[in-house]
Amino acid sequence: MVACPVNVLSAPQAPGRHPNTWKGTTTMTPPNEVVWAGIDTHTDTHTIALLDERGRPLGAETFTADPDGYDRLIGMLPGPGRVAAVGVEGTNSFGAALARRLTAAGYEVREVLRPRRSVRRRDGKSDPLDAVAAARSVMAGDGTSLPKSSDGWVEALRHLNA
Secondary structure, eight states: OOOOOOOOTTSOOOTTOOOSOOTTSSOSSOTTOOEEEEEEEOSSEEEEEEEOTTSOEEEEEEEESSHHHHHHHHHHSOOTTTEEEEEEEOTTTTTHHHHHHHHHTTOOEEEEOOOOHHHHHHHOOOHHHHHHHHHHHHHHTOSEEOOOOSOSHHHHHHHHHO
């Protein structure tokens, strides 16, 4: 039988491993690791969660839904080369401005559907859980699409009709 090391909460942190917390740091990711991000959007707040390459949550944090909050949220992300994709709920409503800011900063943004009711009943409802679900949807490529752009001839026609 081959012994496999298992990390448990009572065990000391293995050397070279990044702890699953980001309190007091500028980013929430281990060095040189690709991450997936998910964002649950609301009128007043946006909650971001990051997953590592294996789908394990690295942490979640909530920011205000204003330009200062967008800057702080984007500041928590590693560079665009280290983020595989960012899943944003509501890219045509509450998350529209954030999606535009993320795209302008060079991140690949995907629109994700909110979790199904059966999943929400089973897993519970909270903003961090919804953000993790958004990141997992992007990671799996399940229920994602490219967000609509807010420029071009379609947007011009929409303004003329309004």
